[in-house]
Amino acid sequence: MQCLGKSFTLFVIFLFGDLSFTHGGNVLVLPGEYSHWYNMRNIVDELLNRNHRVTVLVSSASPTVNFTQQERFQYLVFDVPLKAHEVHSLSEQLVNVWKQYPRPNKVQIGLQIMDLLGKIRKMHLTMCDCMLRNETLISRLTALKFDVLVYDPMIICSDLLAEILDLPVVLSLRFSLGFSMERMCGQMPSPPSYVPVPPTEMTDHMSFMERVVCCLFIRVSDGLDEFG
Ligand SMILES: *[C@@H]1O[C@H](CO)[C@@H](O)[C@H](O)[C@H]1NC(C)=O
Numbered sequence: 001m002q003c004l005g006k007s008f009t010l011f012v013i014f015l016f017g018d019l020s021f022t023h024g025g026n027v028l029v030l031p032g033e034y035s036h037w038y039n040m041r042n043i044v045d046e047l048l049n050r051n052h053r054v055t056v057l058v059s060s061a062s063p064t065v066n067f068t069q070q071e072r073f074q075y076l077v078f079d080v081p082l083k084a085h086e087v088h089s090l091s092e093q094l095v096n097v098w099k100q101y102p103r104p105n106k107v108q109i110g111l112q113i114m115d116l117l118g119k120i121r122k123m124h125l126t127m128c129d130c131m132l133r134n135e136t137l138i139s140r141l142t143a144l145k146f147d148v149l150v151y152d153p154m155i156i157c158s159d160l161l162a163e164i165l166d167l168p169v170v171l172s173l174r175f176s177l178g179f180s181m182e183r184m185c186g187q188m189p190s191p192p193s194y195v196p197v198p199p200t201e202m203t204d205h206m207s208f209m210e211r212v213v214c215c216l217f218i219r220v221s222d223g224l225d226e227f228g
């Protein structure tokens with residue numbers, strides 16, 4: 001219920017954010033890396049165009065986000081005991097596993113991937129610790145009184161940050177069939193009559209038949225998930 005309440009507040013914020021006589025919201029953004037950040041940039045630019053204030057929180061080891069660059073928004077950088085090239089190297093190694101030629105057997109690939117995912121998980125844990133356990137950073141973020149956290153789920157502890165700061169969230173990445181992962185794992189509210197799901201390419205203005213199609217896609221994807 002609280003979740004729905006927050007979503008509704010957010011909906012109202014965005015609804016009125018469009019009208020020129022209101023003040024903009026104060027948005028905290030946690031971007032992902034690589035293409036995820038380039039996509040998020042468009043959202044950030046659009047928020048700025050609509051008079052919202054934006055702060056982008058990023059780790060000091062980000063391989064993609066150039067936080068030394070002067071922007072229309074402010075960067076808040078949290079320190080992590082890692083270097084950008086180390087973070088980049090892990091993603092690169094993961095890509096290289098797929099590109100190997102001749103391909104080693106499936107067991108070898110599986111072991112390589114498991115080893116890399118273990119390292120990536122350790123890196124994420126370090127980053128989460130640096131972000132969530134730094135009281136100076138948390139009190140600074142609290143003092144900035146944000147209205148909402150917009151985040152890329154690629155940053156794994158973003159939802160914990162939202163909980164600590166008591167902020168409603170907007171996810172930038174939606175990808176699973178029928179939103180089944182987002183709904184079941186991420187508790188994303190997604191009433192089928194109002195929220196069109198992938199792979200339908202509809203907007204929030206749906207005709208009756210489109211709403212029916214949306215409901216059917218949700219049923220089918222949930223069925224597939226149960227099956228899988
Ligand atoms: C980051 O931005 C700074 C300042 O604009 C610039 O000098 C530098 O070349 C940029 N770095 C990269 C990797 O693009």
Ligand SMILES: *[C@@H]1O[C@H](CO)[C@@H](O)[C@H](O)[C@H]1NC(C)=O
Pocket residue numbers: 077078079130134135136137
């Ligand atoms: C905590 O965050 C502040 C502000 O971002 C930073 O100056 C400080 O070095 C961080 N402390 C630790 C232990 O990382």
